[in-house]
Amino acid sequence: MLLVSFIGMFCGVTFKRWGVTGMYTLAVTSLFVFGGLAVLVSWRYWWGEIGAWFVDQSSLSLLAGWPALLTLVLAAANLLVLRRATP
Known part of the structure; x- marks a missing residue:
């Protein structure tokens, strides 16, 4: 719950500092970073290794x-x- 609160706080702080432009930049950057990671993991067939890492934790x-x-x-x-x- 605290992690989700800090994610929301980060969005609010971003809006306070840079306004709507910062929110659009944050959204597009997040989309490209997480989307790029998903494409990279799919392209390299790493999903099994990531799942095994989670199981080992x-x-x-x-x-x-x-x-x-x-x-x-x-x-x-x-x-x-x-x-x-x-x-």
Whole structure:
């Protein structure tokens, strides 16, 4: 839940800093990055290896560790962008 909150906060901070142009840029960039990763993984036939990697992870790391790491990254990004957005 905290990760999803920070994702929403990042969208809000992006809108505060760059307005509608920043939101369009964020959406298009996300589409190209995640779409490009999906195409690359499909082209290289890595889906089985990615699935095996998830199966090999412990439940604690999947449910707490990786989301906590992503939350920290988004919190740092929010802080850096928000410091520039407000005087």
